[in-house]
Amino acid sequence: xxxxxxxxxxxxxxxxxxxxxxxxxxxxxxxxxxxxxxxxxxxxxxxxxxxxxxxxxxxxxxxxxxxxxxxxxxxxxxxxxxxxxxxxxxxxxxxxxxxxxxxxxxxxxxxxxxxxxxxxxxxxxxxxxxxxxxxxxxxxxxxxxxxxxxxxxxxxxxxxxxxxxxxxxxxxxxxxxxxxxxxxxxxxxxxxxxxxxxxxxxxxxxxxxxxxxxxxxxxxxxxxxxxxxxxxxxxxxxxxxxxxxxxxxxxxxxxxxxxxxxxxxxxxxxxxxxxxxxxxxxxxxxxxxxxxxxxxxxxxxxxxxxxxxxxxxxxxxxxxxxxxxxxxxxxxxxxxxxxxxxxxxxxxxxxxxxxxxxxxxxxxxxxxxxxxxxxxxx
Amino acid sequence: xxxxxxxxxxxxxxxxxxxxxxxxxxxxxxxxxxxxxxxxxxxxxxxxxxxxxxxxxxxxxxxxxxxxxxxxxxxxxxxxxxxxxxxxxxxxxxxxxxxxxxxxxxxxxxxxxxxxxxxxxxxxxxxxxxxxxxxxxxxxxxxxxxxxxxxxxxxxxxxxxxxxxxxxxxxxxxxxxxxxxxxxxxxxxxxxxxxxxxxxxxxxxxxxxxxxxxxxxxxxxxxxxxxxxxxxxxxxxxxxxxxxxxxxxxxxxxxxxxxxxxxxxxxxxxxxxxxxxxxxxxxxxxxxxxxxxxxxxxxxxxxxxxxxxxxxxxxxxxxxxxxxxxxxxxxxxxxxxxxxxxxxxxxxxxxxxxxxxxxxxxxxxxxxxxxxxxxxxxxxxxxxxxxx
Numbered sequence: 180x181x182x183x184x185x186x187x188x189x190x191x192x193x194x195x196x197x198x199x200x201x202x203x204x205x206x207x208x209x210x211x212x213x214x215x216x217x218x219x220x221x222x223x224x225x226x227x228x229x230x231x232x233x234x235x236x237x238x239x240x241x242x243x244x245x246x247x248x249x250x251x252x253x254x255x256x257x258x259x260x261x262x263x264x265x266x267x268x269x270x271x272x273x274x275x276x277x278x279x280x281x282x283x284x285x286x287x288x289x290x291x292x293x294x295x296x297x298x299x300x301x302x303x304x305x306x307x308x309x310x311x312x313x314x315x316x317x318x319x320x321x322x323x324x325x326x327x328x329x330x331x332x333x334x335x336x337x338x339x340x341x342x343x344x345x346x347x348x349x350x351x352x353x354x355x356x357x358x359x360x361x362x363x364x365x366x367x368x369x370x371x372x373x374x375x376x377x378x379x380x381x382x383x384x385x386x387x388x389x390x391x392x393x394x395x396x397x398x399x400x401x402x403x404x405x406x407x408x409x410x411x412x413x414x415x416x417x418x419x420x421x422x423x424x425x426x427x428x429x430x431x432x433x434x435x436x437x438x439x440x441x442x443x444x445x446x447x448x449x450x451x452x453x454x455x456x457x458x459x460x461x462x463x464x465x466x467x468x469x470x471x472x473x474x475x476x477x478x479x480x481x482x483x484x485x486x487x488x489x490x491x492x493x494x495x496x497x498x499x500x501x502x503x504x505x506x507x508x509x510x511x512x513x514x515x516x517x518x519x520x521x522x523x524x525x526x527x528x529x530x531x532x533x534x535x536x537x538x539x540x541x542x543x544x545x546x547x548x549x550x551x552x553x554x555x556x557x
Numbered sequence: 558x559x560x561x562x563x564x565x566x567x568x569x570x571x572x573x574x575x576x577x578x579x580x581x582x583x584x585x586x587x588x589x590x591x592x593x594x595x596x597x598x599x600x601x602x603x604x605x606x607x608x609x610x611x612x613x614x615x616x617x618x619x620x621x622x623x624x625x626x627x628x629x630x631x632x633x634x635x636x637x638x639x640x641x642x643x644x645x646x647x648x649x650x651x652x653x654x655x656x657x658x659x660x661x662x663x664x665x666x667x668x669x670x671x672x673x674x675x676x677x678x679x680x681x682x683x684x685x686x687x688x689x690x691x692x693x694x695x696x697x698x699x700x701x702x703x704x705x706x707x708x709x710x711x712x713x714x715x716x717x718x719x720x721x722x723x724x725x726x727x728x729x730x731x732x733x734x735x736x737x738x739x740x741x742x743x744x745x746x747x748x749x750x751x752x753x754x755x756x757x758x759x760x761x762x763x764x765x766x767x768x769x770x771x772x773x774x775x776x777x778x779x780x781x782x783x784x785x786x787x788x789x790x791x792x793x794x795x796x797x798x799x800x801x802x803x804x805x806x807x808x809x810x811x812x813x814x815x816x817x818x819x820x821x822x823x824x825x826x827x828x829x830x831x832x833x834x835x836x837x838x839x840x841x842x843x844x845x846x847x848x849x850x851x852x853x854x855x856x857x858x859x860x861x862x863x864x865x866x867x868x869x870x871x872x873x874x875x876x877x878x879x880x881x882x883x884x885x886x887x888x889x890x891x892x893x894x895x896x897x898x899x900x901x902x903x904x905x906x907x908x909x910x911x912x913x914x915x916x917x918x919x920x921x922x923x924x925x926x927x928x929x930x931x932x933x934x935x936x937x938x939x940x941x942x943x944x945x
Contacts, residue, residue: 222944232863240861267825275822278815 183357186310188341189328190350191319195221197349198325202227204348205327210341212333216311216320235301239293246288250281310358319352328356434529438515441525445509453507455534465539468532472524481543492520497540498547510537560932563786565924573917580911587904588651594904596655597895600745601887602908603648605769606641607694607741608762608883609916612770614639614701615734618727621704621720627798629940631778631787632931636705637923638773641916642698646691648908653687662751674751681748689744693737700730711933720935738763746887749894753832757817764810769883771806775799776876777920779869781929788930788937793867794945800866803856803875811853836889840899844889851882884909 259271298304320326414422478485481497517523587595613635662681668674707719739759782791821829
């Protein structure tokens with residue numbers, strides 16, 4: 180018994196008025212480390228106990244502000260940087276639309292954060308072996324009595340004096356509370372193992388049921404039933420029975436202006452310079468498109484040496500004097516109009532991509548017919 | 558219980574006369590110099606004055622309806638402020654003669670050429686308009702008279718049944734208060750732009766009304782209590798409740814105001830957006846931003862902490878500031894219709910000064926006649942003992 184550490188001395192009171200009176204007397208007697216336990220919040224108890232206002236509000240303020248800042252920053256990143264979508268013709272970062280979400284996140288982080296701060300920082304969770312747990316004192320004060328306990332860490336604490344004091348201010352059932360003995364934790368406790376098994380079964384069973392059964396029951400299946408036309412499916416709505424519609428006549432896709440000299444002779448082409456400024460990015464784009472659309476016949480280096488070589492007709496080389504002396508506009512004309520066996524690539528390429536390819540072809544030609552100044556040191 | 562009445566100092570009446578005098582001179586001079594502009598300011602004055610009186614009456618009814626006890630010790634304050642209700646008509650009478658200047662929909666030839674406006678004529682016509690305003694004010698005043706008659710009778714007879722009667726009446730009044738305030742807001746402010754409509758406009762003005770009535774009551778009750786004029790005195794817990802309620806309704810106003818803006822901004826339909834565009838261009842954007850800061854951000858920050866809600870000096874300051882912001886709100890609602898570019902000058906000063914002067918005079922007159930506490934109210938003792 181002598182090994183036992185004293186946690187506190189407790190006393191029971193019968194009415195809220197008595198506990199408020201007792202709290203005032205305890206403060207007067209100079210005890211600082213004491214607490215009251217009541218079945219419900221008693222009005223005015225914190226004043227009687229001399230407790231000042233809590234710092235918790237500052238945590239709430241900080242959590243709320245950081246929630247708001249996080250929400251706004253995150254929405255900004257999503258909506259304006261990572262995945263910009265035009266919605267209703269508005270700017271990417273249209274703050275009025277984000278106010279409700281920011282507000283929700285602010286409230287959420289402030290509320291949840293406050294509770295978590297309270298139980299971790301203020302109540303020192305996880306504290307599942309508090310000395311007052313499992314005592315008759317706690318049973319009484321959690322049903323219909325009002326309790327006061329003076330904790331042994333108070334600097335004026337002396338067991339006999341405290342007991343006498345509590346009795347003198349009208350406390351009943353004055354008793355000493357000891358710290359509980361520490362029990363060794365056994366990880367192979369059958370009860371604990373059973374709990375693990377039970378949790379595993381519930382989680383896996385629940386997951387299986389939800390993913391394989393629940394989602395295929397009504398009403399969860401309703402989401403799959405939608406009033407829309409799938410691609411390639413027929414429709415009774417249109418006279419021709421097709422579900423897919425052609426764009427309105429005269430529709431021009433972005434970056435696909437119709438080629439002005441389509442079907443005309445080379446001589447009809449107005450010789451304009453390449454509108455794209457020569458740059459690393461433009462050449463890289465041209466290379467990508469050239470490798471995709473041109474290299475199957477003309478070869479990766481424009482020599483006409485692809486695997487099509489030897490089959491009629493042989494794809495021509497792009498390093499011939501004829502092609503090298505062509506204006507940019509003529510090369511572009513061939514790409515967009517086609518020539519001999521070569522079809523038009525107007526459907527596959529945008530205007531910009533076409534001009535990038537022209538730049539890349541010029542790069543290929545220069546690589547095969549380098550000038551003196553291209554060699555370092557000259 | 559023992560109650561000894563302490564008379565208000567005569568200084569209050571002097572201030573009241575002074576403000577009323579200055580306000581009256583400013584208003585008359587402005588009416589001579591620029592009748593059209595002053596007529597628009599007259600609407601602001603009408604709504605400013607009316608919202609304080611109606612808001613105070615709603616607070617009285619709210620106390621009965623919710624069974625609140627904390628507000629009983631100062632309920633007479635709200636009642637005295639609400640007693641200025643019929644004077645609203647004084648503000649409205651000049652406007653009844655200026656309808657043609659103010660309201661686009663009174664021009665018959667314009668309405669005939671406009672299918673939308675002709676569709677609205679069953680509601681927007683002068684006789685019905687004037688009738689509505691008079692009816693709403695009269696109806697509110699009748700409720701006020703019955704509430705106060707019962708309460709004054711209770712001071713003598715201590716009859717608890719009178720409280721129950723008032724509770725039932727409050728339930729009926731609340732219904733009409735919601736509709737009546739909406740009608741006033743739609744008639745006097747929304748119909749300035751007869752093509753524009755916003756279904757949330759009524760509740761927007763209801764929140765403003767509540768805030769105005771509460772701010773006026775808070776300032777008066779706190780000032781009276783600090784001077785020791787109220788029975789036994791209000792405690793920090795009463796002050797906290799004032800602060801919390803002001804804070805809550807400030808947030809409610811911001812919520813409603815933003816909801817109105819968000820939907821119109823999002824839908825982006827020209828027939829709705831022009832109203833906000835008019836309040837953004839020509840310098841009005843400055844007032845819009847000021848409104849957000851003055852009506853929401855500043856009171857929010859000033860009432861956020863617990864200690865600020867309990868501090869009587871802070872409550873007085875914030876209440877006055879909220880009334881000022883209320884004026885800005887009304888100015889922002891009404892004046893852009895008068896002028897496409899921002900106008901502000903002494904024309905705008907007359908009506909708020911006059912309104913406050915009249916309110917002080919009415920309050921002083923009521924306080925001389927009646928007790929400053931409902932001494933017969935069964936809830937009074939509980940209200941004095943109130944703690945959070």
